[in-house]
Amino acid sequence: MKYGIFLVLVLSLLTLNALALSSPSNDNTELENNNNEPVGINICIDFIPYTHKELSNYSDTIVIGTVKEMLPPRWNTADGKQPNKLLHKLDYPDDIIYTDIVISVDEYLKNPLSSEELIVRVTGGTIGDFSMTTDADPSFNAGEKVLLYLRKDANPNTKDIGSEHFIVTDFYRGKYTLTEDGKAITPDETVTLEELLSTINQTDNNTNGTEASDNKETANKEAANKETVGKQEGFGSTIQSKRIPFMSSFWVLAAVFGAVPIVRRRQ
Structure with a gap:
């Protein structure tokens, strides 16, 4: 016995x-999910907050406009589809989902362009059962009235994809929601539109200021990327291992x- x-x-x-x-373990898990909820990845980014004057100086253009449309999110691949990689092999900023926002321009406050519409690109979006978000890029809502500090996209992973577009200067701090009572709001502060316009009008709009700002902006983004890589818990952390x-x-x-x-x- x-x-x-x-x-x-x-x-x-x-x-x-x-x-x-x-x-299957995490090592063999692809971008698949049997549940109804998307698999989520949140990218944490630390960045240097700019003053109102710095926001104006370091922007290629500044506009007041209305959010006209949010285009479908895409992967930054040649065909806009999901990379042929395992989940834990995805690497920010090489592999990202981005969303283009169409802005109907009411007024150019710096370096006016001929176009009545601009495309603003942000990192994040949901494609199929996969979702990517950041804690730094701003969010937009259709019909929202905004004041935007914008720079040309210099990210080698996205700058040449699609038509001409811009990114928001200093992440969410460069996007102000405008209210009917004359307020300009970000997650960090509430000021008056008049105060922002006064700072913008005092800014020297020549190209020398923009050129001098490139080095600081580049260093800021490089530091943010390094910080992001250090903070990520691994792209496969949201997938539960089936191994006993x-x-x-x-x-x-x-x-x-x-x-x-x-x-x-x-x-």
């Missing part, structure tokens, strides 16, 4: 181990060798 119980125990452990080894805990060959052998002395002692 003792040996029978011992053999049943060993066979049970071996069966569990075989089942565990046959189940501790059911490896090591633990099976340990159980077998541990049970032998017990049986002998009882004999």
Whole structure:
């Protein structure tokens, strides 16, 4: 009877181990999700907050306008589709989802362009069952009245994709929501539109100021990217492993060798 119980125990452990080894682990998990909710990745970015004057100086153009349309999110691949990579192999900023926002321009406050519409690109969006967000890029709503500090996209992973577009200077701090009572609002502050216009009007709009700002903006983004890489917990962290805990060959052998002395002692 003792040996029978011992053999049943060993066979049970071996069966569990075989089942565990046959189940896919995180290492073999692709961008798939059997649940209805999207698999989510949040990118954390630290950045240097600019003053109103710096926002104006470091922007290629500044506009007041209305959010006309939010285009469908796309991957920054040649065809806009999901990269052929495993989930944990995705690497920011090389692999991102971006969303283009169409802005109907009411007024140019700096370096006016001939176009009555602009495209503003932000990182983040949901494609199929996969979602990507950041804690730094601004969010937009259709019909929203905004004042935007904008720069040309210099990111090598997105700048040449699609038509001409801009990014928001200093992330969400460069996007102000305008209210009917003359307020300009960001998540960090509420000021008057008049105050922002006064600072913009005092700004020297020549190209020398813009050129001098490039070095600081580039250093800011590089620092943000390094910080982001350090903060990410791994792109596969949201996928739960299907492997049974501790059911490896090591633990099976340990159980077998541990049970032998017990049986002998009882004999």
